[in-house]
Ligand SMILES: Nc1ncnc2c1ncn2[C@@H]1O[C@H](COP(=O)(O)OP(=O)(O)OP(=O)(O)O)[C@@H](O)[C@H]1O
């Protein structure tokens with residue numbers, strides 16, 4: 601049977617000759633929210649960039665399976681067509697392109713047939729209502745003068761319109777902004793359905809006050825050192841990463 605989960609097997613990745621991921625084994629299940637946590641520099645974004653197919657990240661060995669395909673053998677556009685969504689894969693600012701136009705282009709890029717405009721307008725309206733996004737927002741130029749929170753809103757709206765089967769959200773940069781965290785969390789909570797899996801990456805425990813993950817994984821020095829349920833996030837909140845870093849050092 602072809603697995604609907606995203607399955608990462610013994611993944612080793614280097615950046616500019618330096619080994620960053622040292623054998624990641626991780627399964628992200630459809631219909632669940634998984635959280636990937638870990639201290640700064642542990643390799644979380646490296647994993648996200650690798651899944652996205654960023655050319656700077658060299659896969660030394662390992663496999664990533666999704667819907668019967670080895671994702672690592674696919675180009676970034678083919679990954680998107682397969683139903684993978686990565687939060688930061690889209691441009692910062694495009695002058696003269698409205699949010700609405702951008703979303704339509706992004707949607708048509710992953711579909712085999714372009715969606716007729718009236719149908720797209722209907723879909724966009726429905727998702728904007730679901731996410732409580734103001735009508736005016738869709739007419740603004742993408743990211744031009746957007747606050748951190750508005751950028752997150754555009755990103756979550758994009759996820760809503762694309763309806764991916766597996767979404768990977770790297771929330772590093774929004775780490776300090778509570779508004780952004782709340783927008784991401786509410787968006788994920790509203791959009792989650794049995795046909796979608798989400799991996800939320802953060803080093804910021806506070807995100808998990810808003811998103812209730814089904815699974816929590818902790819990455820330290822390019823390895824998953826602990827996996828568990830919600831209780832693992834609480835454990836981290838009370839004791840921090842220090843003890844786990846020491847344990848990882850002993851094992852290395
Ligand atoms: N493009 C790059 N060039 C050089 N080094 C890199 C590059 N990307 C990542 N690294 C190095 O890889 C290591 C892991 O970085 P990564 O960004 O994956 O960590 P992270 O877990 O996402 O951290 P944070 O919580 O701060 O976002 C760091 O030591 C970083 O300096």
Ligand SMILES: [Mg+2]
Pocket residue numbers: 644645646772
């Ligand atoms: Mg990061």
